């Protein structure tokens with residue numbers, strides 16, 4: 477039958493299979509720098525998911541109507557699930573989850589710039605749900621075709637869920653765009669606030685990106701920061717403009733010859749300040765994570781003491 481086989485246990489295994497050629501073995505081992513880079517990137521992505529749940533989480537009780545509350549609650553739950561998948565993928569490379577979380581709360585590890593800005597109104601949440609999720613999908617669909625299986629498999633699954641998030645974000649965004657004058661103004665103001673962080677989301681321009689060249693050579697990143705930003709602009713600027721909304725950059729336009737988008741300098745100084753801890757919400761975000769770590773420590777300690785019994789089971 478299919479795949480059936482019988483191996484006589486007494487039969488000697490083929491020596492050529494079990495003996496390692498030291499040269500081939502050395503070539504097979506994962507280079508330390510490849511591993512280090514993957515841990516850095518996957519860990520930052522995982523942190524971005526749990527920190528990203530914070531600005532949206534605060535809107536669960538304030539979302540307009542039961543339907544929107546249910547949707548945002550499910551989305552936040554998904555984001556935490558994404559972090560679980562990503563921490564597991566990073567753990568395959570040897571860094572324990574506790575070490576990753578310690579590096580997050582000590583400020584050693586980075587997470588996405590965008591989550592260091594406040595979600596002041598419901599319109600900010602719709603901009604996150606539509607445009608930040610869209611930006612994430614552009615990045616993640618590309619990188620899900622990369623070279624490291626555990627990260628790519630996590631990204632593939634995440635993208636399925638992000639596609640739902642994008643739909644709910646777009647739906648909420650359009651509802652405000654076609655709503656009352658006050659709703660449109662609220663949306664336009666949120667769009668103006670978020671445009672710069674969204675431009676920053678894809679990372680610094682290729683000219684000043686530190687890791688892109690190496691990561692693309694190793695097929696960890698499947699497109700450069702500028703290429704992803706360009707792809708995002710091509711797809712989503714028309715969707716924003718067709719709703720008669722404007723973008724706060726007078727120089728934003730597509731060069732029809734090169735097919736590249738041109739825009740004003742997105743203020744990379746602000747980007748670096750924010751990712752290095754000096755954004756409007758960095759300390760607030762990390763304070764929440766520290767609080768969660770402190771309050772949940774007894775649970776982790778209890779779970780890890782496998783020989784301790786808190787209850788004697790009856791059966």
Ligand code: BYC
Nearest residue numbers: 521524525528587588589612677678679685686687688751
């Ligand atoms: N934010 O050499 P570069 C989500 C750092 S969550 C912060 O170009 P690279 C969602 C970079 O780390 C999805 N830092 O870096 C969740 C490096 O610093 P270090 C988040 C940034 O790695 C909840 C330095 O700048 N997505 O969507 O080649 C609700 C130089 O940059 C950022 C991911 O995490 C940034 N935006 O390329 C809703 C995707 N950009 O480490 C939505 C995974 C750059 O040397 N990550 N830096 O100190 C990536 O694809 C890449 O790491 C990046 C940057 C494209 C972001």
